[in-house]
Amino acid sequence: MIRQTVVVEGPLAFRMRRIAAARRGETGVQILTMPQLAARLAGGFTRPARSEDLDTAVRAALEAGGFAELESIRQLPGMIRAVARTLAKIWRADLSLPIGDDRSARLADIAEIEQRVRANLPRGVLTPRDLRDAALKRLVHAAAALGSMELDRVVSVAPVWQPLLQALNETVRVSWHSPGATDVSWFPGEITTDQHQTAVAMEMVSCANPAAEVVEALRWMRELIASGQARPEEIAICATSTGEWDEHFLALAADADLPLHFSHGVLALASREGQTCGALADVLLNGLSQDRLRRLFSHAAGRSHALQDLPLNWAFGLQPGAALFEHDQWLRALDAASRLRTDGIDPRPILTPVLEMLANGLAAARQAGTILLGTSARVLWSEALRRAPAKALEFSLQELRLPDGRDPGACAVWCPASHLAAAPRRWVRLLGMTARSWPRRAAEDPLIPSHVLSRGTFDPDPVTAQDRRAFQVITAQASGGCILSRSRRNAQGGLLAASPLAPQGVGVRVLKRARIPRHAFSEADRLLSRQDEAANSPTLAAANACWRDWRNPAITAHDWKVAAPRYDEIRALDWTPDPASMENSHDRVYRSRRIYERDGNFDPSRG
Known part of the structure; x- marks a missing residue:
């Protein structure tokens, strides 16, 4: 068997x-x-340092203290992440910072942190530079461990890895397939390219806002698949940074049941486990309240160690309008509610220790995650606490992502431009083609600004150059079709200018939000476009009638349309309205419950 090694870049290209x-x-x-x-060639149990390894090592390095300039900010939230990003840039650029450098106290502090991080990493876990040096010492094993090598559509190689590839070229055959717009003057091996493909004319469209861009992208995707022009695995939608469109794609693609893969993962907060973590963080950050605890217990009851036996009707007898913001207020309210119960169930032995722990706030973050969260949710909670202090849970949870479980080989893909550049597709749609996004502006590093170390030395491949290179590679490989989409206004309503990367002389097609599309991406989109069909839809007619009856103060046919056995729903709406609420819409539910009691359909002792 002939061994061969293929080097790729990014998760999409890997899969x-x-x-x-x-x-x-x-x-x-x-x-x-x-x-x-590099780890394969270094051998043994050597592996690259992952984010969880670096975060732990950086935290220990900062806690040791003793810095000249960074001492006053070393305990600030976000400092661990900032240091990790700065070190990653140093390692990618293959910079060596001398310890105790008298020329700059800031660089001396960073060098000291780097030395401590390397010492704090577990055995066998190496930084990129150490990993490269370990691989260079074992070049004699390259033929057996790697065989012939090919860099497959790798857009760029960081300076830290270039000496390794140059050395490997003297031992094994090394080739680079379709490097695209990358500077390859340093590469000594063979360079191969695809056969010349006919470039397609780019089309420029403008939409009202980012949400409208997502709608138009899904309509375009549906049209390509339905018409047979393209298979799902030939379609890609990308942006330089996906955050502005992620939530829209997640909601609308699921509603349309379209095969769309998120190569960068979906937001953890969009999952049930993420929502459980969010509910717990809300209680710890903002304190006790009825709404927060009801939400937390609805997620955690029956799924965690402490609330495994919590009854579903634990809140029976609690007044929804009661101000329960303190631990002692909850204890009095639970005592009063227990006297109203006739089913013999007492949730106080379960709730009292949990409430006492939650009353401690962020100091109980780790303990609360252990006993109130299920297995999957505990993993997310631990990851959030590892990335940032407990007081920053609101932000660390928002950054967590999970795999979406879809196969990119059978789906269209929504991804960052950097992922698509390493695995281009025939049909592409680039979103956010505005002056602020394509390309993005390179920002100053918060710890090593340009007056401390020149940007060209510290960051030889800035994000602006990466975006320009990705645009060139993606559009050159789009042999089927290429659409450049931009928003006319941002989320705040401000006007947006077109990207300087957009080709000159190309007309812009304005897509209005209220237009009737040739291909709707979902049933709701189709009904919105076909008013005659929507008027004859029984579902919409029933929804309109229900909405009109909801605004009617009288008892209507839609009030309390619940089958008699649904006692849990009646308990969920159990309260006694105060005089001020007798005129609002909740009064109808209260009166409907009394009707059920009068007719004998409600028995609070049944479950």
């Missing part, structure tokens, strides 16, 4: 190359990234 190898029945092929390649 697509594995799928391609499986479909072609390739044997003896190992698909790796550059850090994995």
